[in-house]
Amino acid sequence: MARAQTARPEPYAAPALPRDNVKRLPPAPIRPVRKVEIPRTSQGFANLRRYTEPWLLPLVLLGLWYLGVERGWLSEQVLPPPAYVYQTLSDLITSGDLWINALASMQRVVLGFALGASIGVVLGAAMGLSRTVEDYLLPTFNALVQIPVLAWLPFALLVFGIGEPLKYVLIAKAATVPITLCTLQAFHQAPKGLLEVGRAYGFSRWQSVVGIVLPAAVPTLFTGLRLGFTKAWLSLVVVELVASSEGLGYLIVYGRQLFQLDLVMAAVVVVGAVGLLIDRGFDYVERRLNRGRPGTAGALS
């Protein structure tokens, strides 16, 4: 029985207050919560600025390039004029060479990245979930990752030959490292407070992992995937530079050997553009996944 019900209710006399000098407003009517659509057009100018600002620096660089060629800072053989590079690029597109090489590169990077990402997520999750696995694996892993892709190349060439498997393996290796480390970090950073909530409601270990650890890990996991992709893309070019007969990296080598710097520049532009596009794609997916969370938590401006 609650004690409150046993208490003797005594009338309570409110202390006398001077009420004459207090003006009271009529009580505000209770209103239902209104949902207001915010017109998006009012932000048009701000949006325009946000979309134009990123292009300023590339335009300045392009201008410098023009100027450099115009003033003869570097000889035309070393730094071909932008118009020339543009010409080469459109030739590559119309002849279909660009697609053949870009497709070859994309295939390698997608397969290699998929392989590396799977290994990385599994490895990171295994170490994140089990202290024992971490104790056994992490030190060796940390030592092995210090060795760059190029240093593995001679050995990998002997083991995998010069064909496609070599590229997949080296690209996968490059992607695995950041993805493993970020996955591990994401699992380590599982919010302790929320895990306690899970325990209070009788979550099983599986429910805690799926319902708390994984959703909380999404942002860090995605950082890892993006980083991993950047690494994969970078090592793709390196691998193609060394051993291939097609691909964007091969275009660069080929252009260098024939001293066609315009071809080199065109390929470099394509490598950068494709890499950027894929990074934007990751960004988009990440924002979709993070819907419902504060967008720019911790942003300074």
Place this chain on the structure above:
Amino acid sequence: MLNNGLTLENISKRFASRPGSTTQLQVLDNIQLDIAPGEFISIVGASGCGKSTLLRLILGLDEEYDGRILINGKPIAGTGLERGIVFQDHRLFPWLNVEQNVAVGLKNSALSSAEKRDTVREHIELVGLQDFIDAYPHQISGGMAQRVAIARGLVNRPSVLLLDEPLGALDALTRARLQGELQNIWAKEKITMILVTHDVDEAVFLGDRVVVMQPNPGRIRRILDVDLPRPRNRSDSRFIALRDDVLSDFAELH
């Protein structure tokens, strides 16, 4: 001896003062308390008196202690759905909306999914958030988030609701309003509530009994009955007298 409520028998708890060190810190020393079903107990004390630790023991998050905790005469083992909890930081899942957050409490309940949905809706209405069912935690205020946490704590219809300084991080106005709401919810649900707070005013306003704790080692200093009719009036002279009485306990400690 009560056998149909919550009983704390000789609860003591020690922590290693540093990880790996052999010297131990006595956090709780021989806590004895019988809590009747449906009673509202306020536990008040300065920081470091072990009041939050005591609540964690009752919740079952920490099972390393001496003594026994009995619910309906049976010792507790780990956490259980008959004990709900509201933490000071609301601890809502940021990726779930209000409705899904409340439903977290029902994840392992035996209800059918239709029953679950109805119970969740009912409890969201109980805390007055029916217009914010689809909102995410970062979109609502601290007071609203704490109400969601209260709804989540109650959604299993626990026999005991543990409140760990649930209103401590809120502004004074919101806190006063939520204290009133908490009291209404308690009166409506007729469940045992154990409130840990450092706010003496809050403890006296809500509690049937106020347990005053003191630190080094954490122990019960005394237990006061609050025989005032509800809802209580903060400017009532008896309320003020009781509050000052409790406050005097803390004045001596400094």
